[in-house]
Each structure stands twice: as C-alpha cells, then as structure tokens.
Amino acid sequence: MSDTRPIYFTRAELEGKVPTQFITQALDDNGDGVEDDGAFDTLCTNISNDVDALLSPLFDVPFADPFPVLINQAARTFAAAELYRRRGVEDQRNPFAKDARDLSAKLTRIVQKQEPVPKDFPVSVPTVSASTERCKTVSQAGILMR
Numbered sequence: 001m002s003d004t005r006p007i008y009f010t011r012a013e014l015e016g017k018v019p020t021q022f023i024t025q026a027l028d029d030n031g032d033g034v035e036d037d038g039a040f041d042t043l044c045t046n047i048s049n050d051v052d053a054l055l056s057p058l059f060d061v062p063f064a065d066p067f068p069v070l071i072n073q074a075a076r077t078f079a080a081a082e083l084y085r086r087r088g089v090e091d092q093r094n095p096f097a098k099d100a101r102d103l104s105a106k107l108t109r110i111v112q113k114q115e116p117v118p119k120d121f122p123v124s125v126p127t128v129s130a131s132t133e134r135c136k137t138v139s140q141a142g143i144l145m146r
Helices: 011-015 020-026 039-055 069-086 097-111
Strands: none
Touching: 011 020, 011 069, 020 069, 039 069, 039 097, 069 097
C-alpha cells in the first residue's frame, strides 16, 4: 500500500464483504488466475481518494488513523462495488452499488451541512463568521462616539 497516504480499509475488512476468490478474480486483468501485482494497492488508493474527494470541501483530508467509522464503511463499500464492476457486473445487478450510492449521498449531505457531522470525525476546516449587529459605539445618526 502507499506510504504517502492512509488507506481507509484493510484487505481483511474487505474480505468480510467480498469472498477472497472473487477479489482475486476481479483483480486479475491478464487472466492468469493470479491477482495482478499492485492491483489491490491501486484499488485501495483510488477508493481512499474517492472518499477524500467527497469530504475535502469541509474536512482536512486524508483522515488519520483511527479512521471514523463512516469513512471505513464507505471505503469498504465503494471498494466492494468497484470489484463487482471490474468483474463486469452492471450496477443494476451489483449487490453493493446501491449502498455505495447511498453512502456517497450521505457524505455529500454531511459536507453540505444537511446532516450532522458524526462525532468521531475530526474538527472540520475552520469557517469564517461575521458579526452583522451594529456596533454599540456608533450613534443612530452614524457618528462615532468617543
């Protein structure tokens, strides 16, 4: 796996969703029955980047380990859906496609502040606030008071 960025799920966690043999078949592009070198690492990096892309407007990414539960869940689900796509399974028949879409929408709603930020997420990127109340040192006529 990449040394420069964290990966939001482990192979063992993914194997809890998708059988090991299916993972191997999905990552065997040359058809020799063996997972291609670097294919799993590339999958992990791409999926982690996909999660970061969804959340980067509001959060500093990548997230640090231990990862928020929703980040891990989304990454595992996105990876499972992608493995089925790699095997040629269209999203209508992909058992993880709907969950992946739902999780993507949930992360988007969190960024858009339409859903609360999960408690285990790190503090979000600071935002700017402004006081729009008239300052008490200015008279109603707009003259600066001393």
